[in-house]
Amino acid sequence: MNVENPPAAPAAKIKKVVSANPADRYSGAGQTPDPWDQCARLEYGADRSFAWSVREQVIATPPEGRARAEEKLLKALADAARTDAGLAFICQMLAMVASAKSVPALAPLLRDAKTADSARYALERIAGPEADAAFRDALGTLTGTLKAGLIGSIGVRGDIAAKSALAALKDAATEPAVVREAATHALARLSTSKS
Amino acid sequence: MNSPLPLTRRQFLQHSAVVTAVAAAPLILPSGLRGQNAPSKKITVGIVGCGNIADGHYGPLLGSPESIRVLAVCDVDRTRRDSAAARVNKEYGNTDCKTYGDFRELNRRTDIDVVFICTPDHWHALIAIDAMRNGKDVYVEKPLTLTIAEGRALVDTARKYNRVAQHGTQHRSMKRFHDVAEFVRNDGLGKLERIDCFIPPNNRHCGATWQPEAVPANLDWEMWLGPAPWRPYNSKGCHYNFRFISESAYGQVTNWGAHYLDIGQWALGMDDSGPVSVEGHGEFPSSGLFTNCTNVNFTVRYANGVPMHCRTRFEGGGTARFVGERGWLDIARDKMSASDNNLLREMQAPNKKVQLELSNNHHDNFFACVRSRKRPIADVGLGHRTTTVCNLGQIGMVLGRKLHWDPVKEEFIKDDVANRLRTRAMRSPWSLA
Structure with a gap:
């Protein structure tokens, strides 16, 4: 056996790399992370360049492409590995482009004390009865300061269908002062809304 | 003044001074209700936010103790509010300046006429609106608010409650x-x-x-x-x-x-x-x-x-x-x-x-308007x-x-x-x- 010239090893099978980024197909550099996936895993203080990339794309999206951007954000929102910072970021993006299509995904988050404020950030900017209903439905699940924030959003949105519920909260002895005060201000705001 | 609020301290004092003068003359008024030192002419102040922006206000506010009196300071940083109170007390030679960590407590004091808002921007609108709802006139540091919607809400509140509200653009x-x-x-x-x-x-x-x-x-x-x-x-x-x-x-x-x-x-x-x-x-x-x-x-x-x-x-x-x-x-x-x-x-x-x-003086203009109820130079x-x-x-x-x-x-x-x-x-x- 010629040890200096061993037989060539069989060629390894080349694994085809499929990147989420179309630009990578020709780069030969292998797969690179998809910012739309990575943004859900953002951590406070860590590198935010993936989130920044998503932000730039959301902002640059023309009106006809916003539904697609919203879909991608909702996919990120559903990521099981989503972090608190990732949730806050996604909701900030949704606040700019979300439609009623996002309400079913955001409504459960609105009813959860851990995620309610981020969900409010997105939902408060979504016009239409679907988001109004999500806010009203959450009134029965949140308490204390979170409930006060929810009431504030209802007031800001001018949802007159919530008037009777707010009137009851305003006078409810069982509610803390922060809730009763929020209901009082929201009702005052609704009194100037168109019926 | 058509304020929907109950009379503020200043308005009460002005009103009662007139009523007293008319109904009880020639009774001698307490010395405190006459002339330059009348309580109705002394404007009481609370300061919310005791950082570097507030530093620029202490001179004008503490320099006229006969007409302007700082009663309370508020900051979420205890070190800063204690330092601010110490500065006020040193100037007045007493220990009366009250400290707060929550602006709502300061805003609900009935003996405070005006509130200076010197906090980070994201707080300006909420503190000013709460102060005006509680009958205070406000001096709000620049920028007036963080968002456009906050600015509109702040202005609407000033008009609704007939408050004097100065923006801190001293130019x-x-x-x-x-x-x-x-x-x-x-x-x-x-x-x-x-x-x-x-x-x-x-x-x-x-x-x-x-x-x-x-x-x-x-x-x-x-x-x-x-x-x-x-x-x-x-x-x-x-x-x-x-x-x-x-x-x-x-x-x-x-x-x-x-x-x-x-x-x-x-x-x-x-x-x-x-x-x-x-x-x-x-x-x-x-x-x-x-x-x-x-x-x-x-x-x-x-x-x-x-x-x-x-x-x-x-x-x-x-x-x-x-x-x-x-x-x-x-x-x-x-x-x-x-x-x-x-x-x-x-x-x-x-x-x-x-x-x-x-x-020629942003503070003087504000306090003159607090007295006259006119709109200030930087309304x-x-x-x-x-x-x-x-x-x-x-x-x-x-x-x-x-x-x-x-x-x-x-x-x-x-x-x-x-x-x-x-x-x-x-x-x-x-x-x-």
Whole structure:
């Protein structure tokens, strides 16, 4: 056996790399992370360049492409590995482009004390009865300061269908002062809304 | 005064002094109810926010103890509020100044007439609105508010409760700025071609990443954040530097822009209106704690065609330059120059057709209006309009496309995303309702 010239090893099978980024197909550099996936895993203080990339794309999206951007954000929102910072970021993006299509995904988050404020950030900017209903439905699940924030959003949105519920909260002895005060201000705001 | 609120302390004292004088004369009034030292003439003050911006107020507020009296200070940082109270007590030679960590307690004191709001920007609107709902007049540091919606809500509250509300843009009470605005307003430069505003650089660099830190024992971090989205504490993102983080402020666009863009608004006669378009291309950091624009560059354009540019100047401070067919005028806080010295001489000529209100002291003007119930030189109505110009620049740079603005409806024309950026949801329990 010629040890200096061993037989060539069989060629390894080349694994085809499929990147989420179309630009990578020709780069030969292998797969690179998809910012739309990575943004859900953002951590406070860590590198935010993936989130920044998503932000730039959301902002640059023309009106006809916003539904697609919203879909991608909702996919990120559903990521099981989503972090608190990732949730806050996604909701900030949704606040700019979300439609009623996002309400079913955001409504459960609105009813959860851990995620309610981020969900409010997105939902408060979504016009239409679907988001109004999500806010009203959450009134029965949140308490204390979170409930006060929810009431504030209802007031800001001018949802007159919530008037009777707010009137009851305003006078409810069982509610803390922060809730009763929020209901009082929201009702005052609704009194100037168109019926 | 048609205030929907119960009588405030000052109004009660004024009212009861008149009633007493009429009904009980010639009874001798207590010495405290007569002349210069009458309690109805002494304005009582609370200060919310005891950082570096408040430092500029202590001199004017503590220098006239016969007519102005600071009763309380409030800050979420115990060290700062204790230091502020000590300063007040030292000046008065007593220990009466009360400290608070929650502005709502200060706002509900019935013996306080006016509240100075010197907090980070994300708190301005809520504290001012709460103070006015509780019968206080307010002096709100610049920028008036963080968002356009907050500004509208603040102005509406001032009108609803008939409150005197001054915006802390003290250039309005500096004769140099008054003279330039009046000169331009009277076509002293001929047809105005453009306004160039330069503002200082925005951010200090603090690295691409940052680490959450333990909250200092003296700081109520949750209350410091208040309506802003939650984030962990980091010492570089709190006092002063908050202005470089867009959840709390819009950097020098609102910090110095509130001063120089304000003079442009004044000179153009746009105190109750604003531009009709904005276009901007700023550079924002894609990493790190700070998020606001590092290189500001935007242009708002008015219905008469005049553009007002706002750009970062990396060397030197802020200025506003007015360029017209007869030359240019350049004005800063500490200097003024012109393309031709004759323009400076003409500026001092009397009897101009349009005469702008002259104030030589922002605090004196505010307190005089608290007494007279007139609108101050930098009423929050015009403060809101100037802060809106800053916001238009910010939104224009964020979106990077030309936006059309309706200054009557206060909304962008056919741009849903831009309109959504006029406001933001606040963290619980806070809201604009």
